[in-house]
Structure formats: structure tokens, C-alpha cells
Amino acid sequence: MIPAWHYNGQTATRYEVYAVAQEDGLHLDLGEGRTDFAPWGDLFWIDKRDGASVFGRKGIDGWRVGIPLPMPDLLTRRLPPQSRYGGLVDKFGIWPAVAGFTALSAAVVLVLWKAPDVVAPLVPMSWEQKMGDAMVGDLGGRSCDGAEGQKALDALVRRIDPKASELR
Secondary structure, eight states: OEEEEEEESSSSOOEEEEEEEOSSEEEEEEETTEEEEEEGGGEEEEEEETTEEEEEETTEEEEEEEEESSOOHHHHHHSOOOOSSOHHHHHHOHHHHHHHHHHHHHHHHHHHHHHHHHHGGGSOHHHHHHHHHHHHOOOTTOSOOSHHHHHHHHHHHHHHOTTOOSOO
């Protein structure tokens, strides 16, 4: 029997209890012949408070049990582990998680940065021309889309990049 404290989730009364670890769960001796029970699978770690690890019970709001630290090995093995950050961070530790998430973020940025270089050559010229027409819209006849305009653009391209094939 381990001395502990307990809130039952129904009253705001703190009970001084004794916790007993058994195969099926945590049994609490409330005194005067009263008991409470929580299956191991229903318990979850909440916090460290006043020198005790505090656990809650799934399905019962306000249900708490505080077990003084250090806890006996029997309880430590059966009670849920302390959760500070949650999920993967608690599993691997804060610095490995930071490194992993940083690497993942860098990989996503790299993929997004390089995607246009990979995708652009795959876009058919007809789609590109339709997209250009849609973006430019109707300029009311004030655009250079005649033969002389194309010759001027081709000459400009040859001056800028003599090895360029077709202006895209």
C-alpha cells in the first residue's frame, strides 16, 4: 500500500488514500470500507505537482490520483509514462525531434523549390500558350502579335541568348 491522494471527479474533496497495484488495475483504499478502482488502460499521466505524479482516468472528468515521488518500481512499470510534449517528441526526445522536423522542413522546401524545374518541361506548349493568353487577356488590339512583333522578339532573344531555340 502506497499513500496517495485522490479526487473522485464528483466532489471537490481531496481524499487521502492508499494505492494498491494489482493485475487488473490500480485499487484505491479510501478508508471506512470505501474503494475506487481504475484499470491500467484507463489511466493517463497529467503532471508532476507537489512532489507527486498526477494521473487522470479516461471517461471521468476530474478524476485524479497523486502518487508521491519516487514511485515504487511496481507502479512505475504499470502506470503510463510521463508525457511532456506528446507523440513523437516524447518518444525520441526534444533535440532529435527538432533535428528531424528541421530536416523534414528542409526537404519539403527543396522539393517545392525544385518542382518547377521538373514540371515545366512536361507542360505542353499548347497549354503554355493558352495559359499565357488567359493571363494577358484582351489588350484591345494593343499587343504585338503580328509578324513584325514576333521578328522583333526573336531578334531580342538571339541577342540575349544566341543558343536559345524557341521562346517559351
